[in-house]
Amino acid sequence: GAGVSQSPRYKVAKRGQDVALRCDPISGHVSLFWYQQALGQGPEFLTYFQNEAQLDKSGLPSDRFFAERPEGSVSTLKIQRTQQEDSAVYLCASSLGTASVANYGYTFGSGTRLTVV
């Protein structure tokens, strides 16, 4: 596609419910990042994929968070047993490759706003 697509745009979950957030990166983009952005804060890194390999998951806040990118394109961020502190905007970004991130940054999707009630 022309841009990074995320779905759903908004998600309301009851505390304890599992959620799955989808990211469809720009076609051909090797690098894919997930960020969490709380209200009034900058994006906080969660995890990074290069193709299907999850190279860094150091930012995932707990073992309730899980991300996958099985075929090196679409990625899913899953949050199990959601808690109120999980309420945030979840941003996905993609880049042509690791070197291009250094030179050109990357493109964000529109994000998924998760509200846990």
Place this chain on the structure above:
Amino acid sequence: QKEVEQNSGPLSVPEGAIASLNCTYSDRGSQSFFWYRQYSGKSPELIMFIYSNGDKEDGRFTAQLNKASQYVSLLIRDSQPSDSATYLCAGLGGSYIPTFGRGTSLIVHP
């Protein structure tokens, strides 16, 4: 301490003035820096990147990098109300994973 620090603001400037946004970083290994603009309720969009000491100009925007003092700045000349947004500074080290500051809110009033 966050690796990238920004004053949250808001920074308020009159229309037509120069807006100066600043960012400091702690990781001396950071090589590239980015400025993203984020309108309320929208995702960040890249407006400038810089990796060499000195100034880089693009239209009304100038990014400045001083690696010795570990700061990055963004100047917006002839500020317009449409420039009102949150400006995010990000630094990139050897891991190729950008670290973002919390952002500075800019308000340009007519």
